[in-house]
Amino acid sequence: MPPHCDAMDGPVVKAAIRALDAGDAGLVLPYVHESGEKEVGESFDRAMRARALGPDARELADRYFFETVVRVHRAGEGAPYTGVKPAGLPQGPAIPLAEQAVESGSAEGVYAFLSRELKEELDSRLGNVTALAAHTDDSVPAAREYVEAMLDFEVFAHRVHTAMHAGSHGDGTTGRQG
Template structure:
């Protein structure tokens, strides 16, 4: 996962469904950047009357509105629109835990899971460095592999730190990479 803002069961389409059902565009606008608001409002105003004609036109109008909202949302993230993904796709283990944290107000389960993953990754990578360190005296090739593993471990640690200390924002364009 990956984030699932572009899936039929993701938060953006869910909000768009709620907006159409309630006939209240305001319910989906928090998912749209300010520059895209007018486009979403225009499409909402266009699809509302068409939705009332028949089940077939409702389905087409809804799909058009979903695609518009997701495309505008993705543009606000600086990400390309690649279509709406079907519902039910795996989003991995972290997204459901993060969603649960938001709903419950507790990050305990998410922190425990990520802590376990982090500990396992660092342990495994360090064991690899130590194995190559024990073999570095056997040949120049092993010595080079040891240095590569050691530096990769250190760079990995740096990247993890950067990710952990990144600003708490959703828009990737605004992330600060040099900390």
């Protein structure tokens, strides 16, 4: 996954900031697995007490809380914790479009982008298969090259389909409701 949930400008840290500013740990709890609630709550309480000791303590307490929340969030995803990343890291084009969709309630921008990208990729891979098909009788190496390209195309299509129907963390459950 592109750097995002574990970045200073990602949704987990943004929720942690809102929680600290509002004095309400509940604002960040949706981002952590239920088994991590106690640890996050205890970390929140410690951070809130330390924040009252001055600006340096506040900065340190906030960072401690961000690190805890991101670590617990990542553990809930079954992903390793590699620290809180700086803001502004490249996220690729899909994440910002998905965020805009969440804000607007419309997936049209994401759909347009992904459908265009998928069409280009499928056309490119199939074009390679088609070009190589004309030479399958030339030699065994040429036929092998065709078979590799054909299998690459078919496996790519399968992986896209599998990804489309995977749960939010690739657990095999459908992402669709109802």
